[in-house]
Amino acid sequence: MARTSPAPRRPRLTPDEVARAALELLDREGLEALSMRRLADELGVGTMTLYGYFRNKDELLDAVMDVAVGGAPLAPSDGSWRQRLGDLIREARRNLVARPSLVQIRVRQPVLRPEALRFAEAGLRILREAGFEAQDATRAFRLLFTFTFGYAAFSPSDAVEENRAAARAAIGALPPDRYPALAAAREEAAQAMAGEEAFEFGLETILDGLEARL
Amino acid sequence: MARTSPAPRRPRLTPDEVARAALELLDREGLEALSMRRLADELGVGTMTLYGYFRNKDELLDAVMDVAVGGAPLAPSDGSWRQRLGDLIREARRNLVARPSLVQIRVRQPVLRPEALRFAEAGLRILREAGFEAQDATRAFRLLFTFTFGYAAFSPSDAVEENRAAARAAIGALPPDRYPALAAAREEAAQAMAGEEAFEFGLETILDGLEARL
């Protein structure tokens, strides 16, 4: 009467399940809350158990990035190359606004996972179809990527009004004779430090520049 | 016979000296080595002494940023607005390449110190002289700032060849039928992920886009 288990012992978790739990913790409490100890606690295992799935924290974060961008549909839009490329970038921006921690992970380490590379593939494809040669296409994509991630990294996405107020105060405290341009554009500078309008201005300006190169 | 000291006791250090010592440690060993404990040790004081100069670590980092960018001459170049703006950005890039930690500090927190704002002032002034109104000028500067800091944050500045090799390997491992554009531009993509050529392409494309708007 064979009991249920001569079977080889199997891990309680898969790396994917660990990564998903990490992403959930990230969404709930942010990157600073995602420690190996906290995550292990939430999963009900010892801290060191996690090191059976990932060699270290960077590897875990790599996997978190992968599950975070995996499955997102990369909405295939139509229209001109310019329209489609703009839509792709706006979709990336929406993802980064929804998950600011992804930017913090990317700033720690390059990410070369297949799921993450779908974004580059989609961008490159549009640029090649538009007529750019391989070298210009990769550089153009790099420019768009840098702007999109840079804007997410360096422009506040929450507490926007507090940040604007701080900027107004800082500019107001400068000696106007040494900072005339900032003094004359105080409100505009406070507006431009965040938000969708300044992002759109940047994106459209880059697309203008690319169009001029064709 | 008055001895040398009825004078009020004076602090052993000034905030500026502390910030300078922190910058030196940063240059020598990078941001991850700059802890309150390490810095206090190097200065030969107790850790908590530093909290007499700065309320917390973020305030110290703010001051480090200020001394790092302070005094740099912002080389006044001449030529067209386009030439001068390009030179300003290239100078900022050189500073960030020389001190990658500044980018890591900026990603932690906005910096609104007078010395740091000289860069925005110089950029805005050129853009206003070129003919941009206040709103477009601030947005244009924000675009250039975002690209410059973004490139420094997301493109490796050392171990470039190792990073390129990793990118080649990752692209090579992708199924070519699902990633045809990347497969066809593998070497170009590896090149474009870092270096001055891709930066120059981006900068010139942005300047093209701005010129088209005038």
Next chain:
DNA sequence: ACCTGAACACCGTTCAAGT
């Protein structure tokens, strides 16, 4: 007025061991 040790509440990771 200025400085500081001890303590609190955390980290990531190595190592040796437990089932």
Next chain:
DNA sequence: ACCTGAACACCGTTCAAGT
């Protein structure tokens, strides 16, 4: 084969105290 506690070498910061 899989899991884990203890330990190591760190963090930033609060508190109460020392000169």
